[in-house]
Amino acid sequence: MSGTDASRSITLENHLPLDSGQVLLHATIAYETYGDLDADKGNAVLICHALTGDQYVASNHPITGKPGWWERMVGPGKPIDTNKFHVICANVIGSCMGSTGPASLADDGEPYALRFPVITIRDMARCLVALVDALGIDRLHTVVGGSMGGMQALSLAANWPDRAARILAIATAARHSAQNIAFHEVGRQAIMADPNWDDGNYYGGQTPDAGLAVARMAAHITYLSETGLTDKFGRRLQDRNTKSFGIDADFQVVSYLRYQGSGFTQRFDANSYLYITRAMDYFDLAEEHGGRLGDAFSGHEMGKGARFCLISFDSDWLYPTAESRHVVHALNSVGAPVSFVELSAPFGHDSFLLEVPSLDRVVEGFLNG
């Protein structure tokens, strides 16, 4: 059960019921693990990934060859110490790194494409619980996630309150705001405007890379802070001393965005982007539980459930601190034990992925407290 093993997956024997009322037949869940599982199975930490993330949290990505997306946080001697903990990270359904998604083959041997059912964050969490079931783990030591990963952690806590002892939700929210929905819509429209998208039926042909790259660029800006962008790029020119007065990328920030956009298309499926952004837009934990967010956490009343930790970043304008505080107040209202900290970091929403030593300390402290 070490991280050097090949990619692994389970395929569910039962149909997976979905929030839409549809079912997902024989869903496959691809996952990675790092560190040994104790005999009592009490040291399992489930990490939930963000929109464009994957299960390769602390091992090289098989397509890009790049290091895992959270290697600075997860590994031997790291804040989530794989010498102590058995870390599990699964690709969400709807994605494209081995778990069932729109690019997967349906029963007729053709890719689902838009026949794939619309999924929700709770459906993703439902799959994670099915995986944990299959691994024979009754109660996770901790569920951790940033951004959409935090949504899954909160959804798992709300809907399966006895399956985790600790919930660590970073840079996230209990619902997607109008502005966040709006930014997602820009990305979706960019993809669907690409003629290669072809109503989602592009598998085996030209993929809608241009549209997907624009979607990634738009999203990427929202992941960074204005200050971070200014510090990193300012108005500096790219590989030249004077403006070109041409159509080329004059500014470094433009070259960087184009690079981000084109790199993304090599590893991500455009239809997955449509489905997963929709799942995030639909996320509203209060609405799912009758309209009051506190009721979502009734399984954690008076400390009978999990301990929670919420972390936000002062430069994150996509999931600002107020969203985390909203969750904290809901947990307070049911008497659930919760700690909360707003960390100062210059990187905007992406702070949870980057070099923020104070984050390391809070994560390590919460897992070992």
Place this chain on the structure above:
Amino acid sequence: MSGTDASRSITLENHLPLDSGQVLLHATIAYETYGDLDADKGNAVLICHALTGDQYVASNHPITGKPGWWERMVGPGKPIDTNKFHVICANVIGSCMGSTGPASLADDGEPYALRFPVITIRDMARCLVALVDALGIDRLHTVVGGSMGGMQALSLAANWPDRAARILAIATAARHSAQNIAFHEVGRQAIMADPNWDDGNYYGGQTPDAGLAVARMAAHITYLSETGLTDKFGRRLQDRNTKSFGIDADFQVVSYLRYQGSGFTQRFDANSYLYITRAMDYFDLAEEHGGRLGDAFSGHEMGKGARFCLISFDSDWLYPTAESRHVVHALNSVGAPVSFVELSAPFGHDSFLLEVPSLDRVVEGFLNG
């Protein structure tokens, strides 16, 4: 000279030298006027429009039939009172409402398309000065502009310091930030990714409406505040009570954005969008004047030039108050008379176009003070 006259324009006899080193041959400048010009020509107010604006500041748009974009501010008895002032508003070069731009015919009888030279904010201001020359006005009573219009007002003040007695710059900046450049790049990439764009040679054929609509949607989000979006739309669903779990626009904010995007394509040229956003990205008034912003305003030292008024809005995250303050400090450094106010308004950057009574009072006060 009343606003009920038909659209008018002048064509420059001389070549217009551009910052790029190129020249624009026989540029046409389309403009509208409202209110009578005094015999001494001392009551002329020049209004500069924003990125997607036009000369129809207080009269119906000839394509959409909608009221002028600033009718709440400009007209008889309005804060910019056309019973008192002779208001001039010209379409910027590079645009598409009558002034020379990429859709205009070059000498060979074909549209310029990408043969149109790259222009700058100073080039726009240069054209405005040429128009004012042609109208025989030595010194404008006031130059007013919001957003990119404010950039033109500041550029005109910096480069032609004796041509206006008052400069009123609203919700603007002396330079375009890295974040602003990044958002513009998303729009440009969306346009250029549209196969109908065809390297700009789409005139007479299918226009790149899908790409231009995405560009508009992305930009539109930046014009609004998060709070404004939440107040206006929140997470409300469009024409339904429950989520569709389909590919339709479930949320009102999504329907609104799609409407904004598709409406825009009827009145705006995609190549103009590329050129004008580039002009804004290039804008850096300090850089134009040796690196120190105060030096840009040396023509206004110790009150020998114009009086300035800067206005920002507390919910504007595209051109935040700090950008206006930066201009104010530069004006202070040369002893130019300047007043500055940050107004509280919930609408984000678009506040300058919307119902903000405190803005009306400041504008009226400055013009009549």
